[in-house]
Amino acid sequence: MTATTAPTGDNTLLKEAFSDRKIGRLERFLGPENYRILKGLLKTPASIMGFTLIGMFVLVAVFATLIAPPVGNDPYKIPRDGFSGEPKGMGTEWKRNVPDIPFWYKTVTGKDHWVHLFGTAQGQYDIFYGMVWGARTAFRTGFIVVASTFLIGVIVGSISAFYGGAVDNIIMRIVDVFMTLPFILMALILAAVLSPVIGKSLIPSIIALISFGWMGYARIIRGDILSVKERDFVLAARVCGVRNYRILFRDILPNAIFPTLVLASLAIGDVVLSFAALSFLGIGTQVGYADWGQILSFARNWITSLQTYWYIVVWPGMILVLFVMGWNLVGDALRDVLDPRMRGKS
Amino acid sequence: MSTYIIRRLLLVPLLLFGVTVIIFGVLQFLEPVERSALYVRDFPKNDKQIEGIIRKYGLDKPIYEQYWRWLVGVKDPASGEREGGVIYGDFGYSRTASQPVVDIIKNRFPNTVDLAIWAVVPMLSVGIWLGVQAAVHQNGWVDQLARIFSIVGTSFPTFVFGLLVLMLFYANLGWFPPGKMSDWVSQLIYSGGFHQYTKLLTFDALLNGRLDVFWDALRHMILPILTLSYINWATFVRVTRSSMLETLRMDYVTTARAKGLKESVVINKHARPNAMISIVTLAGFSVVSLLGGVVITETVFNYPGIGKAAADAAGQLDVVTVLGFAIFNGLILIVANLVVDVMYGLIDPRVRLS
Numbered sequence: 087m088t089a090t091t092a093p094t095g096d097n098t099l100l101k102e103a104f105s106d107r108k109i110g111r112l113e114r115f116l117g118p119e120n121y122r123i124l125k126g127l128l129k130t131p132a133s134i135m136g137f138t139l140i141g142m143f144v145l146v147a148v149f150a151t152l153i154a155p156p157v158g159n160d161p162y163k164i165p166r167d168g169f170s171g172e173p174k175g176m177g178t179e180w181k182r183n184v185p186d187i188p189f190w191y192k193t194v195t196g197k198d199h200w201v202h203l204f205g206t207a208q209g210q211y212d213i214f215y216g217m218v219w220g221a222r223t224a225f226r227t228g229f230i231v232v233a234s235t236f237l238i239g240v241i242v243g244s245i246s247a248f249y250g251g252a253v254d255n256i257i258m259r260i261v262d263v264f265m266t267l268p269f270i271l272m273a274l275i276l277a278a279v280l281s282p283v284i285g286k287s288l289i290p291s292i293i294a295l296i297s298f299g300w301m302g303y304a305r306i307i308r309g310d311i312l313s314v315k316e317r318d319f320v321l322a323a324r325v326c327g328v329r330n331y332r333i334l335f336r337d338i339l340p341n342a343i344f345p346t347l348v349l350a351s352l353a354i355g356d357v358v359l360s361f362a363a364l365s366f367l368g369i370g371t372q373v374g375y376a377d378w379g380q381i382l383s384f385a386r387n388w389i390t391s392l393q394t395y396w397y398i399v400v401w402p403g404m405i406l407v408l409f410v411m412g413w414n415l416v417g418d419a420l421r422d423v424l425d426p427r428m429r430g431k432s
Numbered sequence: 433m434s435t436y437i438i439r440r441l442l443l444v445p446l447l448l449f450g451v452t453v454i455i456f457g458v459l460q461f462l463e464p465v466e467r468s469a470l471y472v473r474d475f476p477k478n479d480k481q482i483e484g485i486i487r488k489y490g491l492d493k494p495i496y497e498q499y500w501r502w503l504v505g506v507k508d509p510a511s512g513e514r515e516g517g518v519i520y521g522d523f524g525y526s527r528t529a530s531q532p533v534v535d536i537i538k539n540r541f542p543n544t545v546d547l548a549i550w551a552v553v554p555m556l557s558v559g560i561w562l563g564v565q566a567a568v569h570q571n572g573w574v575d576q577l578a579r580i581f582s583i584v585g586t587s588f589p590t591f592v593f594g595l596l597v598l599m600l601f602y603a604n605l606g607w608f609p610p611g612k613m614s615d616w617v618s619q620l621i622y623s624g625g626f627h628q629y630t631k632l633l634t635f636d637a638l639l640n641g642r643l644d645v646f647w648d649a650l651r652h653m654i655l656p657i658l659t660l661s662y663i664n665w666a667t668f669v670r671v672t673r674s675s676m677l678e679t680l681r682m683d684y685v686t687t688a689r690a691k692g693l694k695e696s697v698v699i700n701k702h703a704r705p706n707a708m709i710s711i712v713t714l715a716g717f718s719v720v721s722l723l724g725g726v727v728i729t730e731t732v733f734n735y736p737g738i739g740k741a742a743a744d745a746a747g748q749l750d751v752v753t754v755l756g757f758a759i760f761n762g763l764i765l766i767v768a769n770l771v772v773d774v775m776y777g778l779i780d781p782r783v784r785l786s
Contacts, residue, residue, distance in 0.1 A: 132583075262443070263450030266769065268761045270727055271742060272458075275754045278746040279461040359589050363728055366591045368747045385595055386732075389610060392595070392603035399599055403592040411587035418583055 120344045126423035127416065136415030143409055147221040154218040155186040162219055162376045164211040167202070173388065173395045176205040180212070205397040207384035211374055213397065217405050219376030224409060227292055227361050228354035234296045236350040239303025240343065246304065247311035248334050258308075261301045270363060272298050277369045291361055291370035299357070303346055310342035317341075348420060355413025362406055378406045436777050444770060451762040452518065455755050456499050462751055464491035469752040470524040471506060471516040489516070523756030528748045529741075533756030536741050542631035543612060544730075544737035548722035550634065550653055551660045556715055559665045563672025564707075568699055570677060578669050585666030594659045594732035601655060608654045610733045617648050656733045660726060664718055671714050676707040709780045716772030723764050 113121040127133050146153060150161070157165040165183045167174070180200040192198060204213040246257040273294040280290035314320065315338060323333050358378075364370050365379030366386075373380070381402040388395045459467060464486050471489045486492050489506050505517025516522050523533040566578035601608045613621075613633065620626050629639050634653075637646035679685065680703055688698045730740035738757055745753035 259443075259446060260450065263447055263454065266447050266451055266762060266765050267454065268721070268758065268765065271754075271758055271761055272454075274727065274743070274746045275751065275758055276458055278749050278754065279458055279751050282749060283461055355587075362589060363591060367728070367731060367743050379591075382591060382595065389595075389598055389734075390603065392599040396599055396603075399592070399595045403589075403596060406589060406592060407587050410589070411583065414583055414587050418579075 116344075123344070123348065123420070123423050127419055130419040130422070133416045133419035136412045136417075136419070139408055139412030139415070143221050143412065144225070146218060147225050150218050150222055152188060153190070154215050155188055157183050157185045162223065164216045164219070164374050164376050166374070167206060167210040167212065170210055171208050173208055173384075173398060174202055174206045174210065176203065176397055177201050178205070185215075204401045205395075207381055207398050208387060209374070209384075211381070211384070213381060213401055216376050216381045217378070217402055220378040220381070220402070220405070221409075223288070223375070223377045224358045224361075225354075227288060227295075228358045230292055231295045231299065231357045231361070232350055232354050235300040235353075236303055236346070238296070238300040239350075240307050240339075240346065242300070243304035243307035244311055244334060244339060247308040247315065248330070248338065254308075257304075261304055264298065264301045267298065269298050270360065273360065273364060274367060274369055277364055281369065286370070286372040288371055288375075291364045294364070295357060295360055299360075303350060306349065307342060307346045310345060311338055314338050314342045345424060349417075352413050352417040352420060355410040355417070359406070359410050378402050382406070437774055440770060440773050440777075444766060447766050448763075451766070452503065452759070453499070455758055455762070456502060459502075459751070459755060460495065467491055467752070469527055470502060473525045518759060523759060524752045526745065526750060526753040526756070528745055528750040528753065533753050536753070537738060537757070537760055540736060540738045540741050543633070543735065544723065544726075544739065546632040546634055546649075547653055547656060547660075547726075547730075547735065547737060548719065549632070550650070551657045551722055552719055554657065555661045555664050555668070555718065558661065559668025560672050560708075560711060562665065563669040564676055564699070564704060566669060566673045567676035567680065567707075575673075578673065582666035582669045585662055588663065590659060590663050590726075590728045591732050593662060594655070594729060597655050597658060598732065608651055610652070610655070610735070612649070612652055612736050613645075614648050614652075617645055620645070652735075656726075656729050656735055659729050659732070660722065667714065668711070668718075672707065672711055675710040676703065679703045679707040682706075709776075712776055712779065713772055716768060716775070720765055720768040720772075723768070 112124075116124065165185060167180050167182050167184075178201060180202055184200050187198070187200065191200075195201070195203070202212055202214065204217065206212055207216075242257060242261070246254045273291070276294035276297055277290040280293055284290055320333060320337055323337050328337075361370070362377070362379030362382070365377050366383045368383060371377050371380055382399065385392065385395070385398040388398065392399060459470075465482050468485045468489065468491065472485060490498060490501055493501075502516065503518050505514040505520060505522060507514055514520065514522075516524070521534055523537075525531075526533050526536060529536055562574075562578050562581075566575040569575055598610060602610060621628070626636070626640055626642070626645070628636050630636055633649040634646055637643070637649055680699075682703075685698060685703050688702045689695075693702075726737070727739040727743050729735070730737045731743045734740070738760070742754050742757040745757070
């Protein structure tokens with residue numbers, strides 16, 4: 087037997103077929119295309135920067151109790167140093183409701199009593215506490231909203247694509263209607279309507295963001311399913327007499343879901359941004375809840391004297407921008423990897 | 433082409449129906465008494481009044497019946513006058529602003545339009561120019577710069593960017609104040625010495641020949657314009673760049689180069705017009721979203737457009753009012769999307785043939 091010689095020429099598919107590359111377990115599990123996406127994501131400098139930023143926020147959220155020891159029963163309530171309306175500057179002494187001194191405090195600041203590291207907002211809410219515990223709020227709302235919108239989108243999109251015809255037409259027109267509605271305005275309204283019913287908490291805003299945020303996923307998964315649906319293995323399953331829902335959930339969905347899943351997981355940045363926007367407009371959480379948008383909304387009352395109280399805007403603003411940027415950097419790299427023109431290039 | 437337009441037109445009533453149903457659905461979270469603001473001005477005071485109003489306007493009837501009443505209004509049997517009726521432009525009464533919702537829209541909409549007109553110019557021109565430059569010099573420093581610029585831009589929440597520029601240009605430097613006009617301008621308008629032709633302040637100022645008023649209006653708008661442009665540039669740069677890159681790879685561009693045309697002619701005459709096709713949709717959407725009132729930007733800068741009005745009403749949980757804005761916004765969106773789609777079909781033969 088003569089050994090096959092690899093053909094020459096600029097044909098990436100052939101090159102791939104004749105290469106002696108070892109195929110690892112992860113690649114076999116994910117499939118070549120998904121593996122390429124994952125590898126591309128872990129190799130671009132921009133996405134590495136993004137992952138680093140996200141990782142830092144994860145650490146802050148996980149170790150929030152160590153970084154900023156909670157005061158009182160509810161750790162998400164920002165501790166107040168009094169009730170005076172005027173914000174206090176950075177480094178001013180903490181007099182009432184002083185938290186325990188955490189392990190890092192003395193080495194980093196060189197002081198042995200708590201000061202307001204980033205100042206206080208009006209009503210003497212400590213900004214540092216709001217920022218640290220706000221990271222937890224951000225991840226919580228982000229995960230809940232993204233998971234729910236993803237689930238709704240996948241269910242609606244797969245039903246629409248799988249059954250096709252009139253069902254598809256009706257569902258997609260409903261998606262059109264939802265897309266016509268102005269997103270932030272509708273979320274604002276729904277959260278405002280729900281607040282008196284449910285009470286001021288995270289829930290009204292979360293429900294509002296879910297209700298008007300699922301359409302994108304439905305559209306994407308529909309497109310992917312439509313292309314997978316025509317593949318031979320689906321036909322084979324049909325010939326074998328496999329039931330409809332089983333074909334959809336066991337054969338089609340696992341092969342079509344990956345791009346949507348990645349897109350959804352990166353949408354956390356956008357979700358947190360919209361959530362902060364609602365809080366900024368005064369809808370959602372009660373005053374004093376550790377939430378970045380909430381702290382920023384305090385700045386609205388001090389617009390004429392922001393040169394003095396700049397720390398109310400700059401610190402929470404910076405943290406919000408870095409958080410969103412982390413997700414966007416990864417998302418930007420992903421867009422490049424998913425670009426069909428890049429296919430076959432490692 | 434005509435079948436394409438007809439197909440698209442058929443979608444309009446469907447969208448209108450869907451949008452009104454969703455908005456009416458949201459209204460159902462309210463108590464019947466609160467919903468009475470759809471029809472009457474005064475909040476009913478005692479139980480007897482409440483009952484009378486609920487019966488008169490059918491606020492306890494089945495939902496489809498209520499929807500119909502909400503849509504076409506209720507005739508008062510005594511006076512024969514119609515009360516409510518969304519299709520007649522009656523969106524209810526705003527109790528927090530003490531005037532009909534339509535009147536608020538009438539007062540505020542010109543301000544929003546004024547801001548939108550001035551914001552569109554830098555938004556489109558700079559965004560598209562930067563995108564084209566990035567594509568032409570792919571992977572060059574302009575491209576890298578545009579990329580960083582657009583990632584930072586998409587990461588900035590509107591209100592954070594707005595607060596930061598306010599801090600810098602208003603609190604620190606005192607150059608550009610928030611709001612819509614200075615006190616002396618509002619006094620001038622109040623005193624009647626200033627004729628309002630269009631209700632758009634900048635254009636009225638020019639028509640009156642008052643350059644000082646014009647400058648004052650523009651000075652108040654510069655920060656919102658900057659914010660809106662910056663936030664939107666990111667998307668424009670990205671879409672223009674990728675669409676331009678795609679066009680530059682086409683055979684006809686290679687042909688144009690091969691026959692020895694100057695690079696500037698190839699880019700500006702051959703490639704750019706075709707790359708602009710996908711920008712039309714995006715530009716259309718942006719203009720529409722500006723017209724619908726930019727809730728957050730207007731709130732940050734205290735600019736009295738319909739977005740600010742909606743945010744204020746929502747802050748006071750005045751749902752009937754906010755829903756009025758949502759319907760108005762939905763109407764604008766539906767009409768504008770139709771215009772954009774038809775235009776898209778006109779300039780791109782591939783769309784109307786598919």
